[in-house]
Amino acid sequence: MTVAYALLWLRGLVRTLTLLGDPSVVTGALTERGEPGRAELRDLLKAQAGPAAQLLRAGVARGRLPRSVPVEAVVDSWVGYLVYRTVFLGQETTEDDLLDLVRLLPPPPGPSAGEAG
Numbered sequence: 001m002t003v004a005y006a007l008l009w010l011r012g013l014v015r016t017l018t019l020l021g022d023p024s025v026v027t028g029a030l031t032e033r034g035e036p037g038r039a040e041l042r043d044l045l046k047a048q049a050g051p052a053a054q055l056l057r058a059g060v061a062r063g064r065l066p067r068s069v070p071v072e073a074v075v076d077s078w079v080g081y082l083v084y085r086t087v088f089l090g091q092e093t094t095e096d097d098l099l100d101l102v103r104l105l106p107p108p109p110g111p112s113a114g115e116a117g
Contacts, residue, residue, distance in 0.1 A: 002059035009052045010098045017086040049075045066109045
């Protein structure tokens, strides 16, 4: 279920960054508003990142992700990828792109060698 929730969060971030389809609004805010625009985008992204980090931590707690998952680094990489593609390159992010991001997560931990039978 972690994959489905991760995809849902990623889709929501894409909608936020494109303002339902228009990435030029976010790009314009960054270029025209200067530092205040950048600060607002940072605040927005920080608020958006919290639920993703909670999602991943819950996956770790339920054993669906290994304890070694660097939660903050994963969330930062997801946000960075989407901001770069959407805002700076002006490229559409597809469902396959989002699936690729989620597939970068390590698989759930398997049984330890002592448990294999």
